[in-house]
Amino acid sequence: DPDNPVCEGDTVTYTATAINGGTNPTYAWYLNGNPVGTNNPVYSNIPVDGDQVYCVITSDITCATNNPATSNTITISTTQPVLPTVTVTSDHPAICSGVEITFTAIPANEGLTPIYEWFVDGVSVQQGTNPVYVSDLLEPNRTVTCTLTSSLYCLSANPVTSPPYIIQLAPAPVVNLSNDPYLCAGVPVQLDAGPYFTSYLWQDGSTDRYLTARDEGVYWVQVTDTLGCEGSDTVAMIPCSLQIFIPNAFTPNEDGLNDVFRAVGDFEDVTLFSLTIFNRWGEMVFSTNSYDQGWDGKFQGKPCDAGVYAWELTYRLNLEKAITEKGMVTLLR
Secondary structure, eight states, rough: OOHHHHEEEOOEEOOOOOOOOOOOEEEEETTTEEEEEEESSHHHHHHTTOOOEEEEEEOOOOOOOOOOOEEEOOOOEEEEOOEEEEEESSOSSSTTTTEEEEEEEEEESSSSSSSEEEETTTEEEEEEOOOOOEESOOOOOOOOHHHOOOOOOSSSSSSSEOEEOOOOOOOOOOOOOSSOOOOETOOOEEEEEOOOOEEEEEEEOOOSSSEOOOEEEEEEEEOOOTTTOEEEEEEEEEOTTOOOOOOOEEEEEEEESOOOOOEEEOOEEEEEEEEEEEOSSSSSEEEOOOOOOOOEEEEEEOOOOSSEEEEEEEETTTTOEEEEEEEEEOOOO
């Protein structure tokens, strides 16, 4: 009594069970009415759809009635194998580092109880009945695949693996608070971080799109877009009677906000420029003759300790006398 239907191309085995067959019964098998096998209680074949199989048994018991005896007839139904498939989609077309992304397996011919195994760069990260995989630890350019094990019985391949899904890098949001290198303190200016972002964070903790700047200092904003990517921009407000402004602190933690200590100003008329940084022992840790360069908080390629550092700035406007200024800057981590 084999399972019906059977998968096309599979071998089916039939077994005859004799009752009162004696010690040495004989068996005769018939396929579609034609004899196909003798004297064996087992018969196997690769059936086609509609095949009929039965067995005739002859007992060696002396007083056996109904001898020979004919079995029931089994009619075989066959079905063609199907191919399961699986593809992977995500809720984000591209991501930034650290942003949560959800992957969904789209199966076909998976059956009622399929098994899904998720891989990242060929390493298994999740296995079970869940067709969804969620992670906030993935980086761009990683490859995600899903292997489907179908629960159907007549399959041309099982398991099958999805085409690779390569995580794309989303561009960072572009923010431009001002086209000028600095703004004049004392004159109120409405800074605009731009539309279409999902969140805003200014240096004073405010979370609106706009911020009115008036006082001397450095203003920055960090924005987040619909993909969870972050962007930022910084602008300084300085007294317009001064040509150069020096911040008193910076945070070189590579978060894109106030990472570099540099002079800020209108250098169009500057003909001489020199900026030097010293640690508390008087050792020079940074020096430059270009106002485009700033100190990233490192000395000989290694991060410097948090603390107070001395700076000395020498500059000259056009043919005027060179001006030297000194001060302190706090490196924060």
